[in-house]
Amino acid sequence: MDSHIASNPERAEAHYQSRQGKALMADTAATATHETAGETQDGIRRRDFLDIAAVSAAGIGGLAVVYPLVSQMAPSKDVLAASTTEVDVSAVEPGQAIKAVFRKQPLFIRRLTAQEIAEANARPLSSLRDPETLADRTKEGREDMLVTMGVCTHLGCVPLGAAEGEVKGEFGGYFCPCHGSHYDTAGRIIKGPAPTNLEVPEYEFTSDTVIQVG
Numbered sequence: 001m002d003s004h005i006a007s008n009p010e011r012a013e014a015h016y017q018s019r020q021g022k023a024l025m026a027d028t029a030a031t032a033t034h035e036t037a038g039e040t041q042d043g044i045r046r047r048d049f050l051d052i053a054a055v056s057a058a059g060i061g062g063l064a065v066v067y068p069l070v071s072q073m074a075p076s077k078d079v080l081a082a083s084t085t086e087v088d089v090s091a092v093e094p095g096q097a098i099k100a101v102f103r104k105q106p107l108f109i110r111r112l113t114a115q116e117i118a119e120a121n122a123r124p125l126s127s128l129r130d131p132e133t134l135a136d137r138t139k140e141g142r143e144d145m146l147v148t149m150g151v152c153t154h155l156g157c158v159p160l161g162a163a164e165g166e167v168k169g170e171f172g173g174y175f176c177p178c179h180g181s182h183y184d185t186a187g188r189i190i191k192g193p194a195p196t197n198l199e200v201p202e203y204e205f206t207s208d209t210v211i212q213v214g
C-alpha cells in the first residue's frame, strides 16, 4: 500500500474494497469458467451417452427387424432333418424289399434277383407307357438295387409289393389296388391308370451298404 494511502483511512478503506472486489470478480470468473467447462464435459458425456444409446437402440431395432426375416428364410430344423434319408441296405437279400420314409413319404428299396433283372431288361422299351430302362432307373453297377418312392403315380396310394407276402401284381413288381395299376420289377407302369413309372428319387451310395436319399 502506498504511504499516502496508508495515511488516509478513507482512501485505505476504498483501496481495500477495490481489491476485495477484484478478488471476488476473479473468483467468480474462475468459478464460472470451471462450471462452464464442467457443464461442457458433462454435456459431452451426456451427448455421447445419448448417441451411444441411440446407436445401440438402432442396432437392437435393426436386429429385431432382420432376425425374423432371416429366420423365415432359413429352412426349419424339420426340413433340414427331413431333406435326406440314410438307409442301411446291408440286410436286404435278393428278392426282398424294405420300406423307409423320405420327406414324410414312403420309400421302397428293393433288391432284385437275377431273374427279376432279366425280366426287366427283356421288356421292349417300345411297349412301355413311360419308357425307361432298368439301367436308367438304377446306379451303374448296382442294377440289383431299385430305389423308388412308394407312391402310385395315379392318385398317390401306396402300392403293395414291398413287404413280404404282399401281392406284387401281374408283372412281379408292385400293385396298386386303389384302381388297379401294375408295375414291373423295375417299378415301371405296365397296366392300369397310373401315367408314369414309380418315381426314382435323387440318391447315392455312400458306401457299399448305405444309401443316402435326397
Ligand code: FES
Pocket: 152, 153, 154, 155, 156, 157, 176, 177, 178, 179, 180, 181, 192, 193, 194
Ligand atoms: S392311386 Fe394307384 S391306381 Fe389309382
